[in-house]
Amino acid sequence: MKAILASTSTLHDQEYLEYLIPELSKLYEPSSEVVFVPYARPGGISHDDYTKLAASAFEKAGLKIKGLHQFKNAAEAIKNASGIFTGGGNTFLLVSELYRNKVMQALRDAVLNGTPYLGTSAGTNIGGLTMQTTNDMPIIYPPSFKTLGLVPFNINPHYLDPDANSTHKGETRETRIKEFHRLNSQPVVGLREGSWLELSDNKITLKGSLTARIFQAEKVPFEVETESSLTDLN
Amino acid sequence: MKAILASTSTLHDQEYLEYLIPELSKLYEPSSEVVFVPYARPGGISHDDYTKLAASAFEKAGLKIKGLHQFKNAAEAIKNASGIFTGGGNTFLLVSELYRNKVMQALRDAVLNGTPYLGTSAGTNIGGLTMQTTNDMPIIYPPSFKTLGLVPFNINPHYLDPDANSTHKGETRETRIKEFHRLNSQPVVGLREGSWLELSDNKITLKGSLTARIFQAEKVPFEVETESSLTDLN
Numbered sequence: 001m002k003a004i005l006a007s008t009s010t011l012h013d014q015e016y017l018e019y020l021i022p023e024l025s026k027l028y029e030p031s032s033e034v035v036f037v038p039y040a041r042p043g044g045i046s047h048d049d050y051t052k053l054a055a056s057a058f059e060k061a062g063l064k065i066k067g068l069h070q071f072k073n074a075a076e077a078i079k080n081a082s083g084i085f086t087g088g089g090n091t092f093l094l095v096s097e098l099y100r101n102k103v104m105q106a107l108r109d110a111v112l113n114g115t116p117y118l119g120t121s122a123g124t125n126i127g128g129l130t131m132q133t134t135n136d137m138p139i140i141y142p143p144s145f146k147t148l149g150l151v152p153f154n155i156n157p158h159y160l161d162p163d164a165n166s167t168h169k170g171e172t173r174e175t176r177i178k179e180f181h182r183l184n185s186q187p188v189v190g191l192r193e194g195s196w197l198e199l200s201d202n203k204i205t206l207k208g209s210l211t212a213r214i215f216q217a218e219k220v221p222f223e224v225e226t227e228s229s230l231t232d233l234n
Numbered sequence: 235m236k237a238i239l240a241s242t243s244t245l246h247d248q249e250y251l252e253y254l255i256p257e258l259s260k261l262y263e264p265s266s267e268v269v270f271v272p273y274a275r276p277g278g279i280s281h282d283d284y285t286k287l288a289a290s291a292f293e294k295a296g297l298k299i300k301g302l303h304q305f306k307n308a309a310e311a312i313k314n315a316s317g318i319f320t321g322g323g324n325t326f327l328l329v330s331e332l333y334r335n336k337v338m339q340a341l342r343d344a345v346l347n348g349t350p351y352l353g354t355s356a357g358t359n360i361g362g363l364t365m366q367t368t369n370d371m372p373i374i375y376p377p378s379f380k381t382l383g384l385v386p387f388n389i390n391p392h393y394l395d396p397d398a399n400s401t402h403k404g405e406t407r408e409t410r411i412k413e414f415h416r417l418n419s420q421p422v423v424g425l426r427e428g429s430w431l432e433l434s435d436n437k438i439t440l441k442g443s444l445t446a447r448i449f450q451a452e453k454v455p456f457e458v459e460t461e462s463s464l465t466d467l468n
Contacts, residue, residue: 179323
């Protein structure tokens with residue numbers, strides 16, 4: 001397996017995928033055409049517009065992009081892809097579309113068989129066992145919450161620390177994940193913006209400059225340093 | 235119909251339900267025993283502990299509480315209740331439990347037939363057409379997102395304005411609701427903490443001291459003043 005699961009596509013004051021461009025050249029074979037999964041449609045933009053955005057960033061790493069919606073048979077396209085990138089947006093929509101287009105299993109098979117994979121935000125969320133630690137609104141009812149399971153835990157992208165000065169009574173991210181653990185047993189990795197998980201040779205490593213927060217059922221959450229192995233977290 | 239749908243149970247620096255105590259005396263018949271729906275279990279607390287919390291607040295308005303989990307037949311209990319209160323917590327869990335215990339339809343029938351109803355947070359979310367504008371994590375897979383439809387629109391409780399100083403790239407609440415409107419047509423009322431909807435004589439009125447934010451598909455969101463009628467919003 002060869003994959004990057006990034007918390008976010010974009011850092012503050014940067015362009016789309018800017019901080020990940022050096023990683024793209026390492027992840028994908030030189031000048032390959034990467035299949036882009038635009039299903040999550042951030043802000044509701046069209047598949048075409050979203051694909052153009054991804055293409056303009058990938059160009060900087062000498063890579064081409066073709067949108068999955070441009071293929072006649074989506075599952076075949078995934079099967080034959082030399083590289084795959086799933087962009088962010090709404091995870092409920094992404095997962096619904098992956099099932100509707102019968103791509104979920106093909107995507108899992110492809111990545112497990114070694115097709116290089118990049119996910120950002122929702123595209124990272126689906127790398128976990130289930131999509132149940134997404135931050136997104138349930139704007140559509142998916143046939144299942146089960147996702148790719150590239151890692152033996154769940155991921156919370158865009159992880160946000162509680163704001164000690166907030167007077168808002170909505171749940172903090174930590175409280176939400178605690179509620180998840182009342183009903184579910186798998187660990188959750190809170191991945192801050194700028195962090196990513198590198199999956200390589202069956203190893204999982206935290207990358208980027210920040211620590212990540214690990215949540216396990218019935219345990220006190222803790223931080224792990226960048227370059228830590230998360231291979232045995234399950 | 236006689237109902238209060240409140241954004242939050244608790245305001246900053248106040249006790250549980252404190253700001254709503256005067257409303258409770260108006261909503262329910264004096265000294266009635268109100269059936270409490272504890273299914274949403276905020277932070278994963280037990281049904282018993284949650285019921286005790288609700289009881290201690292209701293006592294201040296001279297009202298008794300009995301937890302729905304204490305009845306043998308939940309649907310019958312809802313049907314026979316002289317008043318109902320659904321507390322906050324996780325909306326996915328609440329909706330799952332309402333369906334699992336075959337209470338969703340009984341609850342709808344009871345409130346439409348005039349049983350006084352109070353909802354806070356998740357208990358308010360289910361007053362809308364669907365639960366699809368919840369802020370909660372999908373910690374459990376409910377059999378449907380359809381909810382009570384006491385009002386002809388959706389509600390977003392704990393509505394939060396975008397933080398102009400934020401460098402975080404996760405979606406703002408407004409962006410999330412905009413994404414909802416790419417796939418769904420009903421209006422959404424962004425209900426700030428301290429606001430509630432009063433349903434009385436088939437009229438819907440915004441209450442509390444704040445404005446609310448109204449989102450409609452393909453339209454620019456706008457604010458409505460407190461005491462505004464939302465009866466014709468659909």
